[in-house]
Amino acid sequence: MSKKTLISAITAALVVGAASTTFAAANPFSDVPSDSWAYDAVSTLAADGVIDGYPDGTYQGNNTMTRYEMAQIVARAMAKTDIDKADKAIVDKLAAEFADELDNLGVRVADLEKKSDNVVWKGKVKYKYVDENHDVGKDKLTNKVTFRLEPKAYIGNSGWTANARIDYDLNLSTSSNGDGEISRAWVEGPLFGGTVQAGKVPLFTAQGMIIDDPFSGATVSWGSDKLNATFMAGRYNHEHDLPGDKETSRDVTAEYYGTQIDYTPNDKWALNAGYTALKNLEQHDVPVSDDFKDDSLGIWYVGGSYAFDKNVKLVGQYAKSDADNYENAGIVELDYKGAKKSDPGSWGAYVGYRHLGQNAVIEPTYDDAAADQKGMVFGVQYALAENIIADVEYFTGKDISTDEDADTFFTKVEFSF
Incomplete structure (x- = not known):
């Protein structure tokens, strides 16, 4: 994923709705047709492993997203190292907002700091x-x-x-x-x-x-x-x-x-x-x-x-x-x-x-x-x-x-x- 694509894709995907935990998909989900306005964002994030679908191969974008599900997306975004300074600032804000949920996932905000600089x-x-x-x-x-x-x-x-x-x-x-x-x-x-x-x-x-x-x-x-x-x-x-x-x-x-x-x-x-x-x-x-x-x-x-x-x-x-x-x-x-x-x-x-x-x-x-x-x-x-x-x-x-x-x-x- 390019530096500029990650945050814009996440933003588009969040408007669509929720992501679950078990089924990684590199291709569009069955309920996100190719003519959907969110098709590019959802498929790109799925291919990069930032979002998952449900076991039945659907994305279920009309469902309300939980904070835990959002924390999973933030955790995966934190793992990306090729994002520019502006996008990194957005990820940092998301990490601060969902710090408790990330902690429950075993993800520390310090992990993001270590990727960016030793000091x-x-x-x-x-x-x-x-x-x-x-x-x-x-x-x-x-x-x-x-x-x-x-x-x-x-x-x-x-x-x-x-x-x-x-x-x-x-x-x-x-x-x-x-x-x-x-x-x-x-x-x-x-x-x-x-x-x-x-x-x-x-x-x-x-x-x-x-x-x-x-x-x-x-x-x-x-x-x-x-x-x-x-x-x-x-x-x-x-x-x-x-x-x-x-x-x-x-x-x-x-x-x-x-x-x-x-x-x-x-x-x-x-x-x-x-x-x-x-x-x-x-x-x-x-x-x-x-x-x-x-x-x-x-x-x-x-x-x-x-x-x-x-x-x-x-x-x-x-x-x-x-x-x-x-x-x-x-x-x-x-x-x-x-x-x-x-x-x-x-x-x-x-x-x-x-x-x-x-x-x-x-x-x-x-x-x-x-x-x-x-x-x-x-x-x-x-x-x-x-x-x-x-x-x-x-x-x-x-x-x-x-x-x-x-x-x-x-x-x-x-x-x-």
Whole structure:
């Protein structure tokens, strides 16, 4: 098939209807006569193995196509290497849309990346404006642009990849030069029947409520898409500002250990449980907080999500630490729809409540509320154009340690490439 023919043929064939799985045909199907407007497209795709017919030799183009059947066509289109850049972009969009179905077919979107280049570059430019207000404590205003690169290099055919995240921040409130860093760098691949990550590794535990931050060490995961266990060990460096005359779990260097079990029995439920431990906490500018027992901190957690349908999802998470103060954390959140980078005009919204006891969380993923805060959160996302997402989020509540009012107004526009 020529470079230009594949996408146009798929487009024509999709208008006709469905394809099934068992009968490959290089010639037109019995129910697609030679005088049909779709004859050329259907016969060409059949000859190239992109579409199949039914065992009785028919195409049954008037039937409604399922997402699973569409994923089969996308998978075969992904296997083609002789398509031009414009057509490849369309296939990439289709692969993103049908990622779940392709995963069930055992097809990874990464397979398409490997065919195009040994090193894949992704990234984003992000503008963020944050206005934090505290009745007691220091208010904070953030007005910055972040340029991020995320390269992935395939290491031969070993199944291993080398990955990194490179960030450069510009403070728009000053005229000073920006700050750049390689915030993450790790290798990832199969080993002993599991998946290993090693280096400065990204962590995302308890749906991000406990930690969404890198650490130096390794993780290993075993299991399946339904039941999976992950084990982590290494060293965590605070890289955060000290909050006052005492440190919290966020402001230490320590040995880091953790484990998490994820259970996803179906497309509605996703459950997790785990334990995170910081050992041999090291002091910095001030003594380690008396809240920590034996210079260590342990956090147990459990949570999950339930999807009522494709648009509405309920999320919950709870954590309890062995610190003497602020030892609990929990969130509940109702999500509606969601903005998709590939779908301009799509949008999403959420409402929830967060209680983030500062010694029961380390570095939460949330943009609306921070450690040592509790209160209501609201947010909305909108896809302004392809690969451009705008966020507006708001927190209103209290700083837990002072029991005084606080609020945060957060806005972000993200340009992905």
